[in-house]
Amino acid sequence: MQINRILIFTGGTLDLWALDHIQHNDYIIGADAGALFLITHGIKPNISLGDFDSVTAEQLERIQAESGETLPCDPIDKNYTDTELAWNLAVSKRPRQIILLGALGTRFDHTLANVHLLRLAHSANIDAVIIDKHNRISLTSDEKIILAKEYPYVSLLPLTAEVTGITLTGFQYPLYEATLEIGQSLGISNAMTGEQAVIRIREGLLLVIESRD
Structure with a gap:
């Protein structure tokens, strides 16, 4: 079983x-x-x-x-x-x-x-x-749906050298076909605008960090 x-x-x-x-x-x-x-x-x-x-x-x-x-x-x-x-x-x-x-x-x-x-x-x-x-940390390589719960912030950090084709919907700061390289802080402290948001990437590994103070 x-x-x-x-x-x-x-x-x-x-x-x-x-x-x-x-x-x-x-x-x-x-x-x-x-x-x-x-x-x-x-x-x-x-x-x-x-x-x-x-x-x-x-x-x-x-x-x-x-x-x-x-x-x-x-x-x-x-x-x-x-x-x-x-x-x-x-x-x-x-x-x-x-x-x-x-x-x-x-x-x-x-x-x-x-x-x-x-x-x-x-x-x-x-x-x-x-x-x-204070945190919920997960990893995605394709698509991830985030539900609005107790975490007001969502940060995205590459775990590979770069992550390409990043498209964010349902976020205060959307992205379309963006690229994040390891070491960049562009993906820090985003926020959802509704009950759920969607993260899509084309290639790479992306850390998804839901957090609260």
Whole structure:
């Protein structure tokens, strides 16, 4: 049976807002301190994994006791961050969607690497999104419909060297067959004019960042 959604909780900035995204029948992965966050709030992860260098020995015992399965790894020999280990596991299960929570925080190196994970899911034809209290980050290579919800701003940033054929409808600042090169800020802080807006591109990978202050 195909998994509909996988939620990954990792060790960046997490709070009670993150728990609101859990729905019935979600498959839940806790990465390192993200697993402790879940268990502390009464949520049993299907799998907890990582090197667990962010938790104490006693906390790790609790994680092992209250997770469906625990997959520890060596902190010295591993080649991936805990978040990428969780992401690769999620992609291997071929869900319809992956939602990554706790991926943004004080460590910009980890934040940027986590945003790049969206490309791995896109290559596997899996819908993926990173969510925190102020942002919803996704990736498109063709067409994406944005619905007016709680995010007043929509920013567009290339993830490839350039993105061509960008056409925006339903935005305060529309574009038609435009090109964005990596490093340009032209796509920052647009806004929708109605209940939905459409982003179309011809070639490239475009980050779509819905945000609020």
